Amino acid sequence: MNIESIITMLLVAGTVWGGLLFFIIKAMKYEKEKEKLGEE
Amino acid sequence: MKQQEFFSSRWTLIIATLGIAVGTGNIWRFSRVVAQNGGGSFLIPWVIFLLIWSVPLIIAEFGIGKSSRLGPIGAISKTAGKQFSWMGAFIVMVSTGIMFYYSVVTGWCLRYFLSAASGNLFNTTDHLVYWNDFSAGFQPVIFHLISMLLVALIVYRGITKGIEKVTRFLVPSLLIILIILFFRAITLPNAFEGIKYFFTPDINIILDYKVWLNALTQNAWDTGAGWGLILTYAIYMRKKEDISLNAALIGFGNNSVSLIAGITIFSTVFALSSVDAMSQVTQSGPANTGLTFIYLPLLFSKVSSSNIINIFFASIFFLALFFAAVTSLISMVELATRTLIDFGVVRRRAIIIIASMGFILGVPSALDMNFLLNQDWVWGVGLILSGAFISFSIIKYGVDKFRREIINGYGSDVKIGKWYNYIISVLIPLQVVVLILWWLISSASWDPEWWNPFHSENAGTCIAQWAIVLTIFVLLNKKMTGKIFNAD
Numbered sequence: 001m002n003i004e005s006i007i008t009m010l011l012v013a014g015t016v017w018g019g020l021l022f023f024i025i026k027a028m029k030y031e032k033e034k035e036k037l038g039e040e
Numbered sequence: 041m042k043q044q045e046f047f048s049s050r051w052t053l054i055i056a057t058l059g060i061a062v063g064t065g066n067i068w069r070f071s072r073v074v075a076q077n078g079g080g081s082f083l084i085p086w087v088i089f090l091l092i093w094s095v096p097l098i099i100a101e102f103g104i105g106k107s108s109r110l111g112p113i114g115a116i117s118k119t120a121g122k123q124f125s126w127m128g129a130f131i132v133m134v135s136t137g138i139m140f141y142y143s144v145v146t147g148w149c150l151r152y153f154l155s156a157a158s159g160n161l162f163n164t165t166d167h168l169v170y171w172n173d174f175s176a177g178f179q180p181v182i183f184h185l186i187s188m189l190l191v192a193l194i195v196y197r198g199i200t201k202g203i204e205k206v207t208r209f210l211v212p213s214l215l216i217i218l219i220i221l222f223f224r225a226i227t228l229p230n231a232f233e234g235i236k237y238f239f240t241p242d243i244n245i246i247l248d249y250k251v252w253l254n255a256l257t258q259n260a261w262d263t264g265a266g267w268g269l270i271l272t273y274a275i276y277m278r279k280k281e282d283i284s285l286n287a288a289l290i291g292f293g294n295n296s297v298s299l300i301a302g303i304t305i306f307s308t309v310f311a312l313s314s315v316d317a318m319s320q321v322t323q324s325g326p327a328n329t330g331l332t333f334i335y336l337p338l339l340f341s342k343v344s345s346s347n348i349i350n351i352f353f354a355s356i357f358f359l360a361l362f363f364a365a366v367t368s369l370i371s372m373v374e375l376a377t378r379t380l381i382d383f384g385v386v387r388r389r390a391i392i393i394i395a396s397m398g399f400i401l402g403v404p405s406a407l408d409m410n411f412l413l414n415q416d417w418v419w420g421v422g423l424i425l426s427g428a429f430i431s432f433s434i435i436k437y438g439v440d441k442f443r444r445e446i447i448n449g450y451g452s453d454v455k456i457g458k459w460y461n462y463i464i465s466v467l468i469p470l471q472v473v474v475l476i477l478w479w480l481i482s483s484a485s486w487d488p489e490w491w492n493p494f495h496s497e498n499a500g501t502c503i504a505q506w507a508i509v510l511t512i513f514v515l516l517n518k519k520m521t522g523k524i525f526n527a528d
Contacts, residue, residue: 001236008080009239015087016299020292027285030453031050034280 045199046278053281054289056207057273059367061264061294062214064145067361068332070298071305073258077251080241085255090295093256093471096463097265098287100430103446105274106283111378112268114524120433125521126513127429131268132379133509134426137419139372141405141412143398146365147183152333153358159351162341167334180406185399191366192395195373196388199276203370210363217360222300224353225307234310235303253478256471261420263294266427269371272378282453312339332361373398382524414496418505421479428472431464439464
């Protein structure tokens with residue numbers, strides 16, 4: 001695999017999968033906070 | 041009409057909405073388009089359009105649905121003004137037009153799952169003949185009927201007992217199956233060649249405008265942004281539910297599934313193909329069925345020397361495809377049903393009307409592949425207009441007001457900045473204009489009779505069918521608006 005392929009892979013998979021993971025963690029954090037605040 | 045049913049939690053809303061976005065297009069269309077557009081060269085603009093088309097439009101749909109609590113006709117009317125109800129009606133027409141033939145495609149997936157599970161699929165060596173025998177007969181009508189009845193039953197049970205309950209099982213099952221297939225595919229000998237091709241950019245074609253336009257259309261068709269389906273599910277989101285973070289989860293979740301499916305298919309094709317792998321991935325076949333229904337069954341017969349293992353992998357692949365199709369079809373049937381509910385029809389009656397109409401108007405697509413191709417073409421391209429109408433309604437409402445009061449309003453976890461105003465008022469209209477112009481120009485170049493409405497895939501047939509429905513909707517605008525707001 002050449003350097004261009006590795007960069008593309010990191011860029012694409014990193015953005016898409018990394019972004020998804022980031023947003024899941026963020027959503028879980030907010031849900032936890034809401035639960036703590038006594039919301040259903 | 042007071043909204044009484046809601047998705048019970050953030051996660052069930054996300055799972056159901058992900059079910060809309062993740063469809064058969066993630067599995068078969070994505071891989072084909074990547075292969076046709078130079079692998080890695082396509083993936084870069086594809087990620088960019090996720091950010092400047094899909095996510096902003098998903099945010100818009102969530103916002104319009106949540107604030108109006110009405111299906112597309114009432115929602116657009118409430119957001120843009122009562123003189124624009126016809127735009128909402130066009131959005132409904134596009135998604136319903138797709139629903140008619142999508143139920144047929146769902147039936148194909150079910151039939152292939154049953155064939156694979158029974159081992160019947162591997163009793164033949166010529167999968168093209170197998171496919172032709174199946175699609176030319178009466179079986180597609182029967183499986184179309186089964187699909188429509190099954191989905192109608194789910195929608196009939198309502199949001200929490202029907203849609204939420206079923207998608208809570210189907211979407212995670214689909215993801216688990218895809219992950220199993222992903223790990224099997226990447227551990228096949230020579231699979232690395234497929235992954236290498238998938239991510240290798242061709243610097244010479246990365247600046248080709250066709251690659252960028254294909255990346256945009258793939259995002260438009262794949263994520264469900266601009267279809268009005270997410271808008272319909274947003275009617276049932278709780279008031280305290282967030283918009284922007286949920287929209288990002290749907291967009292990124294959908295494209296994550298596409299990446300998993302793409303790597304799986306490229307690895308499998310490169311590992312098991314004895315002929316030119318690339319020509320097989322790019323071969324679309326009738327109604328883009330080539331890769332999925334003709335070539336992949338052949339590959340599954342070579343996964344291992346054990347017939348039972350091959351049957352297992354082929355079965356779960358077609359089961360995943362069926363699950364993906366069902367969860368998307370549910371949202372299309374719900375959109376049409378919700379439209380009738382807005383007109384004052386009770387859900388039970390509405391679903392009977394929609395399911396009967398869905399079956400009858402889907403029969404021509406089940407019997408004639410050219411008809412299906414024509415409908416796929418006309419309403420598939422119509423999605424660009426649907427997206428434009430959604431963007432237009434927010435511009436009419438006031439983008440900044442929409443952002444501050446609705447997106448960043450009650451329930452929001454993440455406040456979005458003014459960049460959103462720029463994307464909705466400049467970038468999305470610009471993308472629509474460029475896309476439509478490119479489409480018209482290229483249509484004229486590949487078909488000298490581009491204006492002829494009786495060709496199955498040209499500009500003329502789209503313009504003629506859109507013109508007919510738009511004229512009817514503009515004439516009925518006042519009547520539709522009156523009926524919805526009187527029922528409301």
